Amino acid sequence: MGGLMRRPTIVDIAKAAGVSKGAVSYALNGRPGVSEETRRRILAIASDMGWAPSSPARALSPGGRIGAIGLVVDRPAHSLGLEPFFMQLVSGIETELASSNNDLLLQVTEDMGAETAAYRRWSAERRVDGVIMVDLRVDDPRIGLVEGLPLPAVVLGGPEGAGSLPCLYTDDSVAMREVVHYLAALGHRRIVRVAGPEEFVHTRARTAAFLDAAEQAGLAEAYSVHADYTGEAGTRTTRRLLARTDRPTALVYDNDLMAVAGLGVAREMGVGVPSQLSIVAWDDSVLCRLVRPSLTAIARDIVSYGRLAAAMLGDAIEGRPVRNQETSRGELYPRASTGPMGA
Amino acid sequence: MGGLMRRPTIVDIAKAAGVSKGAVSYALNGRPGVSEETRRRILAIASDMGWAPSSPARALSPGGRIGAIGLVVDRPAHSLGLEPFFMQLVSGIETELASSNNDLLLQVTEDMGAETAAYRRWSAERRVDGVIMVDLRVDDPRIGLVEGLPLPAVVLGGPEGAGSLPCLYTDDSVAMREVVHYLAALGHRRIVRVAGPEEFVHTRARTAAFLDAAEQAGLAEAYSVHADYTGEAGTRTTRRLLARTDRPTALVYDNDLMAVAGLGVAREMGVGVPSQLSIVAWDDSVLCRLVRPSLTAIARDIVSYGRLAAAMLGDAIEGRPVRNQETSRGELYPRASTGPMGA
DNA sequence: GCCGTCTGCTTAACCGGTTCAGTTTCTGTG
DNA sequence: CACAGAAACTGAACCGGTTAAGCAGACGGC
Incomplete structure (x- = not known):
């Protein structure tokens, strides 16, 4: 068990190199104050000993970072x-x-x-x-x-x-416009968005962008409903939406998980995807590609x-x-x- | 911006309390060496100042932990x-x-x-x-x-x-036996397991348990094939298995992701689940409950x-x-x- | 009244680095 | 040859805690 061996410190290196620990510090940090030859010798010894700087010790120095x-x-x-x-x-x-x-x-x-x-x-x-x-x-x-x-x-x-x-x-507005116009071009008029929590700034931005794009596309009936990103919420919300008499023909989800949940509900209720309902997920993932039908999605890097x-x-x-x-x-x-x- | 305020140290507390920093350390750590009254005073000052121990400093002491x-x-x-x-x-x-x-x-x-x-x-x-x-x-x-x-x-x-x-x-062997006997009881004879990477110890243990259980249940045709837990591998492996003439009637996956992928492949190939193929996932998750049909799974805490x-x-x-x-x-x-x- | 012990505290060393202020040695210059 | 200046290095302080050792005063026992 080498487990008990003391970890080398710069003092050990200093002793081995026959210099002060200040010099070792300069050498190891690539700062001036030591000759090239001494620096090489110190670096070699440090590497030999398997030395690595103690992060707590570094952090303690004035202006030090914990990393x-x-x-x-x-x-x-x-x-x-x-x-x-x-x-x-x-x-x-x-x-x-x-x-x-x-x-x-x-x-x-x-x-x-x-x-x-x-x-x-x-x-x-x-x-x-x-x-x-x-x-x-x-x-x-x-x-x-x-x-x-x-x-x-x-x-x-x-x-x-x-x-x-x-x-x-x-800036999600460009992608949002793309989605809405794409769905509109497919003939969808009743597009509903299953959004993330209302208190998130990015949810609001998307909501505004969604309304904007819908207006541009001449869709008066577009609106967003809020959920909390969980599968359960996606299930509940979708069920409610599909039960309406003026059922939406396209749903845009704010995350992949709710979209998959929505797909499950559609199947349950006998609503064909995409024949009777189109589904779009925001943020692509392996998940979107694994389920059947695979989900149209917006991918970001x-x-x-x-x-x-x-x-x-x-x-x-x-x-x-x-x-x-x-x-x-x-x-x-x-x-x-x-x-x-x-x- | 209070952002520039120096963080209080035990020396600040010591000054305020009119004692040495050693005494402060004893007081804050609940060790003997200070009177109850002094301890209370020091704790009050520390809390007033919003003091918290510097973790790098603590870690530096002999025997210190970084936490x-x-x-x-x-x-x-x-x-x-x-x-x-x-x-x-x-x-x-x-x-x-x-x-x-x-x-x-x-x-x-x-x-x-x-x-x-x-x-x-x-x-x-x-x-x-x-x-x-x-x-x-x-x-x-x-x-x-x-x-x-x-x-x-x-x-x-x-x-x-x-x-x-x-x-x-x-010990997965009990659960594995439960799964195999459950499938056997449903009438399945050709059960195949889509396992995780062979180099994992727990994969091997499950493989052994699977073979054991299959033998007990009198299933000669049970075997495991290895994949790497990814959806892609699940897709590929399942496609290959379902294309066989002696197609398995039940598949047991080592994780939820591959199971979902397998479900997708079954749909793609027109194989009904569970009418023509039963699917079991190891390790339950929201995912198993969201897809349709929902996946039978083995859950652990x-x-x-x-x-x-x-x-x-x-x-x-x-x-x-x-x-x-x-x-x-x-x-x-x-x-x-x-x-x-x-x- | 003296000694021993306990309490409550202080002092100082230590952990492992960084860095500033000096000190020594080397080099070049007028 | 004296002297400035730079290069190479040393010594010590410092960061913020912990802890061993030391010490003053109170208290009790005989």
């Missing part, structure tokens, strides 16, 4: 597993972090109180250098809190409502989204200026779940 | 989002960690090399106090590595192959699994003895995807 960022995901755990969005986001974030040996702290909470508590604690205990916040809400309590904390942050969403914090957002967010946060942590950014827009991928009525 | 554990998930990111297993596991782990103000570092990697590198780095840089390892493999290189590192660990899987590391495992794993790791970190444990077994939840042939 970790935090992400809180505030959604019910049982629905979360199904949303590829988060895992892809995490994957993108880590791609960026990996290049600088940074780590990700993940917390899954069930309410906003626990989320704000997490930011407070992380900041006070110096566990992270910064945080990425998702699911921006209208009058989001997190914004004021984090603005008042010594905690760099990047907001996914906005730019309205992000306060003074840098943010990264998608979420991995890049995460990578960019992490890069922005890195800049903010280093004290570099950070500008709000817009990411690539979603694109429509028509599949088997959409078509003209009766086809 | 974080690590989890590496080594699966392709795009399939991962769909597996409720991991999010539920994370959720369970965090439930346990929350009680002691500990955090979770999550890393999503695409290969074993990156995973072992993560353990090395985390240990060398003292970023975590311990790790939880999932998806134990046959001759797993992680075991030897971690055994040789000063890094407490708990293995999910085993107990064979976990080396000297404490492990937490499920994964949240508890995670919680227990975190508790075991906590013991290991504190140096308390840790015994291998078996968790609750899975249970079969029959739904619409299974039935007698031709029904």
Whole structure:
């Protein structure tokens, strides 16, 4: 068991190299103050010993960074597993972090109180250098809190409502227009959107874009109903909508999970897809391609989204200026779940 | 912006209370050495100032803990989002960690090399106090590595192959027997299992249990084929199986994602479920309940699994003895995807 | 009245890095 | 040859905690 061996420190390296620990620090950090020859010798010894800097020790120095960022995901755990969005986001974030040996702290909470508590604690205990916040809400309590904390942050969403914090957002209006016009071109007149929670800023933006596009396309009967992203809500909402006498002929869901739930309800109620009902999912995923009929979906590059967010946060942590950014827009991928009525 | 305010330290508290910082430390940690009255005064001041211990500083002291554990998930990111297993596991782990103000570092990697590198780095840089390892493999290189590192660990899987590391495992044989006998009772004779990767220990254990149960039930034709948990593999494998002349009448999938993929293929090929083919998924999820027909599944309490794993790791970190444990077994939840042939 | 012990606290070292202020040595210049 | 200036390195302070050792004063016992 090598398990008991003491981890080497820069003092060990200093002894081995016959120099002071200050010199070792300069050498290892590529700063001036040591000759090239000494630097090489020190680096060789460090590598020999398998030395790596203690992150707590580094963090303790004035101006030191712990080398970790935090992400809180505030959604019910049982629905979360199904949303590829988060895992892809995490994957993108880590791609960026990996290049600088940074780590990700993940917390899954069930309410906003626990989320704000997490930011407070992380900041006070110096566990992270910064945080990425998702699911921006209208009058989001997190914004004021984090603005008042010594905690760099990047907001996914906005730019309205992000306060003074840098943010990264998608303009969904173009994709929304594409979807609505596509459905209108297929002959649909009664298009209903099963949206995410109303308190999310991006839900509102999409709602406005949806109404806008519908008006443009001359659809007076388009409207949105709100659900909470869970499969259960998707099931309930769809059942209610399909039971109406003026049943919609096309449904646009704000996430893939609700769309799949909607597909199940349609089958249950004997409503043919796409012959009697067209279905579109926002945010594509393996899931959309696996179910039958496969779901027409709007895909975004979420991995890049995460990578960019992490890069922005890195800049903010280093004290570099950070500008709000817009990411690539979603694109429509028509599949088997959409078509003209009766086809 | 209070953002610029210096975070209070124990020295600030000591000054305010008119005592030494040592006394403050004793008071805050509930150790003897200060009078009850002084302790109360110090606690009040600390709470007033909004003080919280700097985790890097704590970690730096001899024997200090950083208060974080690590989890590496080594699966392709795009399939991962769909597996409720991991999010539920994370959720369970965090439930346990929350009680002691500990955090979770999550890393999503695409290969074993990156995973072992993560353990090395985390240990060398003292970023975590311990790790939880999932998806134990046959001759797993992680075991030897971690055994040789000063890094407490708990293995999910085993107990064979976990080396000297404490492990937490499920005995799937009971549930497997239940599934096979249930299908046999429905009249199925050609049952095929679409298994996870062969190199996973738990896959092998299930394979053995499956063969055992099939023999018991007098099914000579039962066998397993291996896939990699992705929807694509599920699709491909199922297509191949359903194209055979001696087509199986029941399929048992090792995860929900492949089962859903299989259902899609059956529809595509005009094979009725459950009239011509029964489908069972291992590990239940929202997904199984959302698709039509809903999938018969084996459910385990994964949240508890995670919680227990975190508790075991906590013991290991504190140096308390840790015994291998078996968790609750899975249970079969029959739904619409299974039935007698031709029904 | 002296000693031993306990309580309640202080002092100082330590963890493993970073960094600033010096000190020594080397080099080039007038 | 004296001297400036840079290069290479040392020593020590510092970050924010924990903890061992030391010490003053109170108290009790004989």
